[in-house]
Amino acid sequence: MSLKSLLEKLNALVLFALFCITAAAVVFRTILGIPASWSEELGQYAFIFLVFIGAAAVTADDGHISITSFVDRLGPGGRRTCRLLQLALPILFLVVFAWGAWTNVRSNWGMELSTVAWMNVGYMYLCLMLSSIVMIGYLLRLLVRAWRAPPPPPSHPPIEAGSTP
Amino acid sequence: MMVAVLTLSLAVLLLVGVPVAFALGLSAFASLLASNMPFSPSILSMRSQFGLQNFVLLGIPLFILAAKLMNTAGITHKIFRFADTLVGFLPGGLAQANVVASLIFSGMSGAAVVDATGLGQIEMAAMKKAGYPKKFSIAVTAASSIIGPIFPPSVPMIVFSFVSGVSVGRLFLGGVVPGLLMTVALMIMVGWMSRRENYPRQAFPGWVTAAKHFVDAFLPLMTPVILLGGIWSGVFTPTEAAAVAVFYALLIGIFALRELGPRELLQVFVESARETAVIGFVIATSSLFGWVLVRSGMTGQIAEILLSITTNPLVMLFIINVLLLIVGCFLDSTVALLILTPILLPVTVKLGIDPVHFGVVMVLNLMIGLMTPPFGMILFVMQHISGLSFDEVVRATTPFLVPLVVVLLLITVFPPLVTALPDALMGAARR
Numbered sequence: 001m002s003l004k005s006l007l008e009k010l011n012a013l014v015l016f017a018l019f020c021i022t023a024a025a026v027v028f029r030t031i032l033g034i035p036a037s038w039s040e041e042l043g044q045y046a047f048i049f050l051v052f053i054g055a056a057a058v059t060a061d062d063g064h065i066s067i068t069s070f071v072d073r074l075g076p077g078g079r080r081t082c083r084l085l086q087l088a089l090p091i092l093f094l095v096v097f098a099w100g101a102w103t104n105v106r107s108n109w110g111m112e113l114s115t116v117a118w119m120n121v122g123y124m125y126l127c128l129m130l131s132s133i134v135m136i137g138y139l140l141r142l143l144v145r146a147w148r149a150p151p152p153p154p155s156h157p158p159i160e161a162g163s164t165p
Numbered sequence: 166m167m168v169a170v171l172t173l174s175l176a177v178l179l180l181v182g183v184p185v186a187f188a189l190g191l192s193a194f195a196s197l198l199a200s201n202m203p204f205s206p207s208i209l210s211m212r213s214q215f216g217l218q219n220f221v222l223l224g225i226p227l228f229i230l231a232a233k234l235m236n237t238a239g240i241t242h243k244i245f246r247f248a249d250t251l252v253g254f255l256p257g258g259l260a261q262a263n264v265v266a267s268l269i270f271s272g273m274s275g276a277a278v279v280d281a282t283g284l285g286q287i288e289m290a291a292m293k294k295a296g297y298p299k300k301f302s303i304a305v306t307a308a309s310s311i312i313g314p315i316f317p318p319s320v321p322m323i324v325f326s327f328v329s330g331v332s333v334g335r336l337f338l339g340g341v342v343p344g345l346l347m348t349v350a351l352m353i354m355v356g357w358m359s360r361r362e363n364y365p366r367q368a369f370p371g372w373v374t375a376a377k378h379f380v381d382a383f384l385p386l387m388t389p390v391i392l393l394g395g396i397w398s399g400v401f402t403p404t405e406a407a408a409v410a411v412f413y414a415l416l417i418g419i420f421a422l423r424e425l426g427p428r429e430l431l432q433v434f435v436e437s438a439r440e441t442a443v444i445g446f447v448i449a450t451s452s453l454f455g456w457v458l459v460r461s462g463m464t465g466q467i468a469e470i471l472l473s474i475t476t477n478p479l480v481m482l483f484i485i486n487v488l489l490l491i492v493g494c495f496l497d498s499t500v501a502l503l504i505l506t507p508i509l510l511p512v513t514v515k516l517g518i519d520p521v522h523f524g525v526v527m528v529l530n531l532m533i534g535l536m537t538p539p540f541g542m543i544l545f546v547m548q549h550i551s552g553l554s555f556d557e558v559v560r561a562t563t564p565f566l567v568p569l570v571v572v573l574l575l576i577t578v579f580p581p582l583v584t585a586l587p588d589a590l591m592g593a594a595r596r
Contacts, residue, residue, distance in 0.1 A: 011442070012434035015226055022223055022408035026401050044218045050226060051217055051449060054442020055186070064184035065443060065497050069539040071182040082181045089178065090187035093194055097213075100206030107207075128210045 003134070007057040011050060018046040038115040045113070048124055052131035059138040076150075083152050087143040094132045094139070101129035167461040171196040175454075185500050190450035193457040202460075209453060216452020217445060220404055221333055224323045226441035227407030231388075231414045232274030233433045236283035238418030238425055240385040244269050245287050247382035250375045252352070253367030257359025259295050260305045261352055262367075263288040267309035268348045269382075271316040272389025273410060275323070277535055280310040281546045289550065297364060300561035303547045307558075308351055308565035310543055311532050316344030318392060318407065321528045324448070324499055328455070328506040331520045333403040334396050338587040339525045341393075343576050350568035358564075384417050397590050444499055451503035458507060468512045478516040482523075482577050485509055486530055493534020497542070501531050521587055522580040529576065533569050536562055 001009075025039035058064055071082045102125075109122035146152070174195045178188035190209065197204050235241070248266035255261045270284050285306040292302040314321045317337035326333040358364075369375070379386075391413060392406045401409060418425035425433075458464060475481055492501050506527070513523045535543040538559050548558045576582045 008435045008439065009431075011438040012431060015230065015434050015438045015441070018223065019227060019230065019408055019411050022227060022405055023412055026405045026409060030400055040220050043223050044220060047223050047226070047445070048214050048217045050438060051442050051445030054438050055446040058439060058442050058446070063439070063443065064186055065447060065500070066182050066184045067179050067495065067497070068182050069495065070180045086182050086184070089181075089183050089191055093187055093191045093209075096194060096206045097190070097209045100208065101210035103205075103207040104210055124214060125210060128214060 004057050004060040007053055007060075007134070011053045011057060014046055014050045014053060018043060018050060021046060041113050041115045042119065045119060045124055049127050052127050056131045056134040056138070059135045062142060079152055080146075080150075083146050084143065087139050087146055091136055091139050091143070094136050098129050098132035098136070101125050101132060105129060167196050167200045167457075168463045168466070170199040171454075171457060171461055171463065185497060186446040186450045189447070189454040189500075189504075193450070193454045196457050196461065200461075212453040212456050213449040216449050216455070219327050220402075221323055221327050222445070222448065224318070224333065224404045224407040225320055225444060226437060227404070227411050228275040228318050228320055228323075229279070229440050230433065230437040231407065231410035232276065232279045232283070233437050234411065234414035234418050234425065235270075235273050235385060235388075236279065237429050237433050238414065238422050240273075240414075240417065240422070241266075241270065241284045241287050243378075243382045244385055245284065245291065247378045247386070249291075249367060250370055250378045254369045255352070255356060256366055257355045257364045258367035259288075259292045259297065260301065260355045260359060260364065263292065263302075263305045264309045264312075264348055264351045264355060267306075267312050268316060268344065269386065271313040271344065272392070273318075273385065273414070274313050275318040275320040277310040277313045277532060277543055278546060280313040281306060281543055282550070285310060285546070286550055295365060299551055299553065300557065301358070301362075301364070303551050303553065303558060304561045304565045305351070305355060307536055307543045307547050307562045308354075308569060309348075311535060311569060312344050312347050312351075314532050315340045315347060315525070315529055317341060317389070318403070318410070319528065320444075321498055321502060321532065322524065323403075324444075324502045325506060325524045325528055327448070328503060329510050329520055329524060331524055332591075335521045335587040335591060336524050337393070337396065337403060338590055339521045339583040340528075341586050342582050343525055343529060343572060346572045346575060346582070347569060350572050351565070354565060354568045384421055388413060447497075447499055448503060451500070455503070455507050458504075464508050464511060467508050468515070471509075471512045472515065476516060478513075478518050479578065481512065481516055482518065482526065485513070486526070486573065486577060489527060489530040490533065490537075493531045494537045494539065494541075496534075498528075498531040498534060501534075502527070519580060519584050522576075522583045525583045526573070526577055529569075529573050533566065533573065536566060536569075 021039050021043045025036045028034045028036035071079055104125040105122050108125055111121040113119040171192055175188060175192035178191055194209065245262060245266045248269060249259060249262035252261040252265050266284060266288060267280055270280055274280055288306050289302045317340050319337065319340055322336040322340060323333055326336055388410060392410055395401045395409060396403050396406050510520065514520060535541050538544060544558050548555050
């Protein structure tokens with residue numbers, strides 16, 4: 001199983017957990033009459049995991065939303081330069097992001113959520129850091145391929161990504 | 166200096182085609198470096214995760230999941246057949262059914278693309294079989310899919326609520342009348358074109374068949390009733406309503422229709438998680454961008470410029486509408502909502518415009534952008550499904566922008582079309 005496939009399946013599990021947590025809040029409050037304040041905080045953390053694990057998987061096949069209407073009008077040389085920039089510049093951001101996330105992992109390790117004692121705030125920052133590192137890896141791979149490959153043809157936004165509501 | 170770096174770097178990065186999420190993060194990062202403020206790398210991850218810590222946002226993955234479960238369970242077929250029974254006898258029968266089916270489906274989905282790719286394919290196949298021209302089928306399917314994100318539930322309204330702090334429940338209810346108006350406007354357009362081109366109409370299948378189609382579609386038809394009823398009565402919040410929608414879709418798909426097995430479920434969960442990540446990652450970095458934007462003082466400067474042009478609320482809304490229609494041609498709607506809401510909302514609030522009214526106007530405006538070139542996502546979906554060229558799709562869909570813009574103008578000029586329902590059901594908002 002590839003890393004991307006593993007990340008996707010892991011994320012499907014996180015989404016299922018998110019559904020269970022949110023549904024549990026309704027059951028606890030309306031049927032059992034017990035307020036479930038933990039569900040809100042835990043649900044938000046599950047959402048953060050969902051976004052960052054998913055963002056890493058999406059990077060594997062270059063599926064993030066981008067606006068290509070200008071680049072598509074350029075010649076082969078222009079498109080190639082833009083393609084290299086599209087892959088190189090995010091790496092710069094992610095390196096600083098991962099570095100900052102690591103600082104946050106160290107400063108928040110051992111800090112528990114107020115309503116969910118077993119959930120360590122450091123875990124969340126660790127997920128952000130690992131996600132950034134995986135994204136850097138995928139972007140470097142794409143960058144090497146783009147460097148070796150001929151100029152890319154004009155593209156359309158990724159329809160399957162369903163990015164636009 | 167900070168403002169210049171922020172705006173220029175964002176513009177250049179977007180033009181070069183850097184993914185929007187990274188462009189937002191990079192421009193915020195560059196702007197922080199250019200400012201005199203002390204910079205710590207930890208601020209990037211801190212602000213990004215902070216932006217995602219909002220209970221309202223949990224509705225996005227769950228509503229996407231609910232709609233995909235309904236699609237995969239084959240509910241869309243039943244909805245389309247029921248809609249055909251309801252309005253198939255009107256001029257352009259199947260095209261009318263296409264519009265009504267989109268309205269019904271929008272009661273369980275909150276995204277135009279889900280409507281166009283799921284229900285849209287069934288609608289277009291049926292219209293092709295009945296002899297409708299491909300271009301007409303595409304145009305009706307594209308235009309009717311725009312009802313999805315307006316009629317509740319709605320993913321873009323959740324995004325607007327996240328940025329603005331306006332109640333999602335109010336926004337959902339505010340979208341009911343505009344959604345119905347869009348349906349009526351599109352049906353009028355379809356009727357007019359069908360009479361002119363002499364498109365066929367279906368015979369009424371008889372009351373027994375009609376009743377059978379209604380019974381078949383009954384369970385999915387109950388989805389919006391359960392969701393809106395639950396939100397209105399206070400049994401659950403809009404976010405929890407999304408979980409209820411998923412639960413209901415699972416019940417129907419697994420037990421009633423027996424169409425969802427382990428393989429289909431895994432596929433739907435993987436796809437929904439992926440789509441959530443794409444939107445969520447933009448939200449995360451836009452949260453960092455928004456934080457820098459506010460610190461740069463740019464929001465205040467733009468507000469001053471806009472207020473120096475006019476202080477008439479209606480004129481301001483018209484100016485904003487024109488601006489958003491242009492922006493909608495080039496920018497993804499989620500991105501536009503995340504970047505422009507913090508800039509435009511303070512101006513409208515200052516002029517006494519109801520935030521719910523502004524939110525619905527803004528969302529409808531940007532959704533119309535899904536049908537305008539060069540970056541209309543629905544146009545790309547239609548091109549993908551139909552195999553026509555992009556130009557042909559654009560030419561076919563352009564006339565259908567007219568009824569949508571008419572509805573936009575109507576709700577802009579008459580705010581009660583948006584605000585009356587939330588005010589009546591949830592009490593007048595504090596303004």
